[in-house]
Amino acid sequence: MAAPGPLLVMGAGAIGCYVGGCLQAAGVEVHFVGRPRVLDALRLHGLTLSDLDGRHQVLPAGTLHLHAEPLAGAALVLLCVKSAATATAAVELGGLLPPGTPVVSMQNGIGNAAIAQSAAPQLVVLPGMVPFNVAEPGPGHLHRGTDGQLAAQDHPALRALQPLFARAGLPITLHADLQPVQWGKLLLNLNNAVNALSGQPLRAQLLDHDLRCCTAALIGEALAVLRRAGIRPAQMSPLPPAWMPWVLRLPTPLFRRVAARMLRIDEKARSSMADDLALGRPTEIDAINGEVQRLATRVGASAARNSRIADLVRAWPEHRQPVTGRVLRRSIGA
Numbered sequence: 118m119a120a121p122g123p124l125l126v127m128g129a130g131a132i133g134c135y136v137g138g139c140l141q142a143a144g145v146e147v148h149f150v151g152r153p154r155v156l157d158a159l160r161l162h163g164l165t166l167s168d169l170d171g172r173h174q175v176l177p178a179g180t181l182h183l184h185a186e187p188l189a190g191a192a193l194v195l196l197c198v199k200s201a202a203t204a205t206a207a208v209e210l211g212g213l214l215p216p217g218t219p220v221v222s223m224q225n226g227i228g229n230a231a232i233a234q235s236a237a238p239q240l241v242v243l244p245g246m247v248p249f250n251v252a253e254p255g256p257g258h259l260h261r262g263t264d265g266q267l268a269a270q271d272h273p274a275l276r277a278l279q280p281l282f283a284r285a286g287l288p289i290t291l292h293a294d295l296q297p298v299q300w301g302k303l304l305l306n307l308n309n310a311v312n313a314l315s316g317q318p319l320r321a322q323l324l325d326h327d328l329r330c331c332t333a334a335l336i337g338e339a340l341a342v343l344r345r346a347g348i349r350p351a352q353m354s355p356l357p358p359a360w361m362p363w364v365l366r367l368p369t370p371l372f373r374r375v376a377a378r379m380l381r382i383d384e385k386a387r388s389s390m391a392d393d394l395a396l397g398r399p400t401e402i403d404a405i406n407g408e409v410q411r412l413a414t415r416v417g418a419s420a421a422r423n424s425r426i427a428d429l430v431r432a433w434p435e436h437r438q439p440v441t442g443r444v445l446r447r448s449i450g451a
Contacts, residue, residue, distance in 0.1 A: 121277070122192030123148055127206050129155050129183075131251040131389065132223060133197030135259040136267075136287060138164045141181075142174055143285035148182040148191065156183045162257030169262055169383050172286070189213045193274065194220040196233060196242075200404035203229045204236040211237030219274040221245040223267075225306060225389075226404030227299050230270075244295045245269040246302050248353060250319065250386050262319070262386030265353075270295045300343060301353035304361065306405045307335040309388040310426045313400070316391070316439030320382045326369050327442025331426075333365035334451035338422050339409045345416045354379060394433055402430045425449045 126137035129151030141147040141164075149159070163178040187209055194214070198206045203224065210220060216239040222230040223245045230244035248265025267282065269275055271291040282289040292298055308323075311331045315322045322328050340358060343350060350358045355378040364375055373380065393400045406423040413420035426449050429440070440448070 121274075122146075123182075123190060125187060125191035125194045126150065127187055127194055127196050127210060127220075128198030128202070129159075130197060130199075131253055131259055131392070132247050133195060134159070134164060135166060135251045135261060136195060136197070136223065136247070138166045138176055138259065139285040139287050140281070141176060142166065143281065145281065145285070146182070148184060148188060150184045150187050153185070156185065158256035159183055162255075165255075165258040167258070167260045169264075169381070172261075187213055191218065193278070194218065194240075195245075196220050196222045196224060196229075198224070199399065200224055200226055200229055200401050201399055203232045207233035207236035207240070207242070211240055214240060217241055219243060219272060221269050221275070223247050224404070225303075225401050227296070227303060227408050229404065241272070241274075243270040243272050243275070244299060246295065246298050248302060248305075250382075250388065252383070252386055253392070254385065260383070260386075262383035264381065266290055268292060268295065268298050297349055297351040298353065300348055301351035301358060303405060303408060304336050304339055304350055304358055305353055307339060307409070307423070308332045309390040310402060310406060310430050311335070311445065312388040313390040313394050314426075314429060314433065314440040314445060315442065318384060319386045319388060320380060320384055323376075323380060323382075324369055324373070325442045326372075327446050329365040329372070331442065331445050331449060331451045333362040334422050334446075334449060335406070335409075335426065336365070337362040338420055342409055342413045342416065342418045342420055345418045346412055348412075390430070394430070397434065400430055402427045406430075422449045422451065 123146045126133040126149045129149035137147045160178050164176040166174045218240050220240050220242045230242050234242040246268040249261050250263040252260050254260050267289040271293055312322050390400050406427040409423040410420045
């Protein structure tokens with residue numbers, strides 16, 4: 118099948134370029150809106166897509182539609198900006214696109230779709246979820262380093278496009294209620310701050326017992342808050358959410374065996390938060406650990422560990438030194 122019209126990637130970062138690039142490789146007309154740093158690299162090098170399954174595909178620079186600002190006429194928008202830019206991006210889109218244009222928020226956290234919908238009420242903003250990690254090994258090169266299927270809120274426009282996403286190697290599952298999926302993904306994303314502060318690649322960090330115990334403490338605290346709120350997170354990994362803290366605390370030799378599928382990660386893969394810290398960009402700590410803090414406040418629960426690690430991420434630019442697992446464990450009371 119053909120797309121009903123051009124697709125617009127609003128926020129051509131790692132996720133936006135990878136997802137948009139895969140769709141363009143499958144024959145979709147894709148337009149990328151991003152920062153000068155990213156667009157300049159794409160103009161110079163084109164877009165290279167690779168993954169841990171052996172994919173390697175190059176989209177020449179001359180085939181890419183690159184823009185500093187959004188354009189009218191998109192049939193579907195993938196909203197991939199960082200969380201802090203959500204409202205501004207939505208206002209821009211609302212001023213250009215016809216009423217009813219579907220916009221899928223492919224962002225971290227829980228509340229970005231609602232923020233975008235409030236900022237652009239004439240559009241149809243749908244929450245989405247990207248489960249995999251995408252790194253940038255070099256200018257214009259995006260590499261998917263982990264597995265997982267896209268997900269989004271069910272909508273007729275997305276139902277019609279499911280075969281196209283599948284053809285692009287991006288199967289997308291649709292849900293009547295995406296919130297359990299979003300919370301399931303957010304539980305996994307609680308590792309992002311641990312990974313960023315450690316300075317290690319994801320796989321190496323997950324093989325450090327002390328660092329795993331930090332992630333286990335953050336997830337355990339979040340699960341208690343979710344129980345208090347009556348929210349049941351979906352299973353987004355080989356392990357049920359309630360098992361994750363226990364498995365993460367296992368001795369490393371046993372963890373390697375029990376969590377072998379969890380460790381199917383590229384050796385160089387890092388969290389997006391680690392990349393943000395390394396490049397001096399604002400992180401999405403408020404959209405991840407901050408979501409746990411806000412829910413805890415609403416239901417009268419404690420999220421002291423998530424609050425403490427969020428403070429450590431915010432303070433990291435002052436000293437810019439990796440934190441060992443033992444020090445981080447003491448710092449957050451894990």
